[in-house]
Amino acid sequence: MNDMRIVERTVSTETAKMTARGVQVYYDENHALKDVDADILANTVTAFIGPSGCGKSTFLRCLNRMNDTVSVARVVGEIKLDGEDIYDKRVDPVTLRARVGMVFQKPNPFPKSIYDNVAYGPKIHGLTRNKAEMDEIVETSLRKAALWNEVKDRLNAPGTGLSGGQQQRLCIARAVATSPEVLLMDEPCSALDPIATAQVEELIDELRAHFSVVIVTHSMQQAARVSQRTAFFHMGHLVEYGETGQIFTNPKDPRTESYITGRIG
Numbered sequence: 001m002n003d004m005r006i007v008e009r010t011v012s013t014e015t016a017k018m019t020a021r022g023v024q025v026y027y028d029e030n031h032a033l034k035d036v037d038a039d040i041l042a043n044t045v046t047a048f049i050g051p052s053g054c055g056k057s058t059f060l061r062c063l064n065r066m067n068d069t070v071s072v073a074r075v076v077g078e079i080k081l082d083g084e085d086i087y088d089k090r091v092d093p094v095t096l097r098a099r100v101g102m103v104f105q106k107p108n109p110f111p112k113s114i115y116d117n118v119a120y121g122p123k124i125h126g127l128t129r130n131k132a133e134m135d136e137i138v139e140t141s142l143r144k145a146a147l148w149n150e151v152k153d154r155l156n157a158p159g160t161g162l163s164g165g166q167q168q169r170l171c172i173a174r175a176v177a178t179s180p181e182v183l184l185m186d187e188p189c190s191a192l193d194p195i196a197t198a199q200v201e202e203l204i205d206e207l208r209a210h211f212s213v214v215i216v217t218h219s220m221q222q223a224a225r226v227s228q229r230t231a232f233f234h235m236g237h238l239v240e241y242g243e244t245g246q247i248f249t250n251p252k253d254p255r256t257e258s259y260i261t262g263r264i265g
């Protein structure tokens with residue numbers, strides 16, 4: 001199978017925020033992710049694409065140790081954030097997840113007020129000294145998530161009472177509130193209408209100024225619109241990884257070409 005491992009490594013002069021080397025994931029006997037090497041660049045949106053079950057979410061969850069919460073999952077290999085091994089015993093996964101935040105496919109606000117949803121992370125990580133500082137973080141996070149104007153007059157209303165698109169932007173505000181360095185988004189727009197999708201996409205582009213964003217998407221149009229780098233996964237392999245324009249117009253691997261032209265997947 002060695003000839004299957006033609007991995008286009010992102011060798012570049014740009015700064016790698018995270019590096020993954022030789023990453024394998026097993027769910028019991030199922031070898032779901034096979035020897036993945038990839039760099040996640042700073043201030044870049046990276047899209048993960050590929051057919052259902054190819055390992056996109058699995059790899060995404062490796063990047064903030066969310067697979068720790070899956071009892072049957074075993075992660076092998078090395079993943080570094082700013083050169084530090086995130087799987088080192090001394091790393092606290094909760095602190096790591098404040099630095100490498102995550103937004104899920106289905107909006108999952110806590111059963112708390114809009115304000116408390118956003119304040120939750122800064123509170124548990126002790127990021128503020130008083131109410132005024134917390135108010136400030138809540139407002140800036142909601143502004144970054146393009147939700148402030150819609151909710152500023154009802155911050156004490158429950159987050160679960162918002163529309164689906166608003167809930168997803170609330171979850172983005174919650175993730176942004178701890179000032180993450182990397183934001184992982186697993187199909188963040190799949191439950192959203194085209195208007196909310198456009199808002200979230202615009203937001204993703206703005207967030208890139210502050211940190212690295214990794215987005216899993218089944219929409220190749222979305223990957224092409226929002227990302228600068230694209231990684232194509234197939235059957236647990238990272239088949240090809242490069243500049244988004246190159247991947248979509250001039251893929252090097254026949255499997256990538258088949259997928260983007262709609263022949264597989």
Ligand SMILES: Nc1ncnc2c1ncn2[C@@H]1O[C@H](COP(=O)(O)OP(=O)(O)OP(=O)(O)O)[C@@H](O)[C@H]1O
Pocket residue numbers: 027030032050051052053054055056057058059070072
């Ligand atoms: N929690 C889990 N427990 C056991 N097996 C899992 C778990 N999560 C994923 N897998 C398996 O790992 C493989 C990769 O799944 P993964 O969810 O990473 O794919 P994906 O590319 O995100 O797919 P989709 O596009 O459908 O979300 C699949 O064979 C899947 O069944």
Ligand SMILES: [Mg+2]
Pocket residue numbers: 056057058186216
């Ligand atoms: Mg998935």
